[in-house]
Amino acid sequence: MDLEPWAAYGLELQDLGPKGRGLVAGKDFRCGEVLFREKGFRAKSPEHLALEVLASAEARAQVSHLHTGPLCHLEGHAGTLPHGVSEEEWFDAYSKVRFNSFELNGCCFLPIMALFNHSCAPNAAITQLPPHEECHTAMVVVAEQGIARGTEIVYSYNSDCLFVPLRERRKRLLSNWGFLCKCSRCQVEEEAGLEDDEEEPPEMPQLLSWEEVDLKNVNLFQARHEVLHHPGIPFSERKQIFSAQLAAAVQLAP
Numbered sequence: 001m002d003l004e005p006w007a008a009y010g011l012e013l014q015d016l017g018p019k020g021r022g023l024v025a026g027k028d029f030r031c032g033e034v035l036f037r038e039k040g041f042r043a044k045s046p047e048h049l050a051l052e053v054l055a056s057a058e059a060r061a062q063v064s065h066l067h068t069g070p071l072c073h074l075e076g077h078a079g080t081l082p083h084g085v086s087e088e089e090w091f092d093a094y095s096k097v098r099f100n101s102f103e104l105n106g107c108c109f110l111p112i113m114a115l116f117n118h119s120c121a122p123n124a125a126i127t128q129l130p131p132h133e134e135c136h137t138a139m140v141v142v143a144e145q146g147i148a149r150g151t152e153i154v155y156s157y158n159s160d161c162l163f164v165p166l167r168e169r170r171k172r173l174l175s176n177w178g179f180l181c182k183c184s185r186c187q188v189e190e191e192a193g194l195e196d197d198e199e200e201p202p203e204m205p206q207l208l209s210w211e212e213v214d215l216k217n218v219n220l221f222q223a224r225h226e227v228l229h230h231p232g233i234p235f236s237e238r239k240q241i242f243s244a245q246l247a248a249a250v251q252l253a254p
């Protein structure tokens with residue numbers, strides 16, 4: 001593998017403290033721009049993917065740089081290990097797959113995409129590209145002002161997380177991904193004491209709808225901030241708005 005394949009996309013890998021490493025914009029990106037594409041591996045489950053990785057020296061090399069999650073979360077292999085594979089090698093491969101893959105018509109594993117950190121107020125989103133049988137994914141900028149050079153690029157590991165209050169978001173991320181979310185939104189809400197408070201009903205902002213998906217970049221994401229930050233908007237409505245924005249961004253992408 002190329003030593004720094006993300007550099008060709010204008011991305012820089014940096015140490016970001018409590019979140020570990022993360023990818024940062026090395027140049028300005030426009031709203032709606034596709035900033036990254038990758039073809040990865042797909043299998044029925046993380047266990048199947050780990051076995052595929054262990055079976056191929058090339059795949060092992062492709063994942064060697066990845067974060068290894070907390071082993072206490074792992075149940076380990078159900079049956080016998082492949083010939084010549086030690087327990088230690090199994091746990092390393094399984095942990096890398098388990099904590100860096102996501103569910104998209106099966107278990108999808110993208111070795112470079114796995115370097116992006118999660119945020120509950122993301123400035124990018126990932127979307128599947130055709131042909132859909134392949135694990136082929138693009139990342140699209142969904143920040144209303146685009147993404148300025150030097151800004152960390154973050155997407156939501158589980159877009160459902162965007163639409164629930166702080167305590168519930170943290171619970172889901174902790175149980176599915178094994179980390180306590182330290183994104184900017186969680187930190188602001190934590191400092192404001194929202195974890196303990198009953199959430200107040202929001203004033204309804206001016207929201208985008210499905211009918212408006214052909215809007216131009218300028219106002220495409222004008223309602224995004226409100227959508228993410230007003231906890232009282234019904235879950236189904238938030239999801240619809242978020243999906244409409246993403247669909248519009250993909251249509252606008254070159």
Ligand SMILES: C[S@@+](CC[C@H](N)C(=O)[O-])C[C@H]1O[C@@H](n2cnc3c(N)ncnc32)[C@H](O)[C@@H]1O
Pocket residue numbers: 018019020021022066067069099100114115116117118119177178179180181182183
């Ligand atoms: C897919 S990896 C992302 C890249 C990783 N930071 C690295 O150094 O390789 C996922 C891991 O990054 C860390 N991480 C990602 N987003 C985070 C966030 N919002 N808050 C805290 N940790 C985060 C967690 O350790 C998580 O298990």
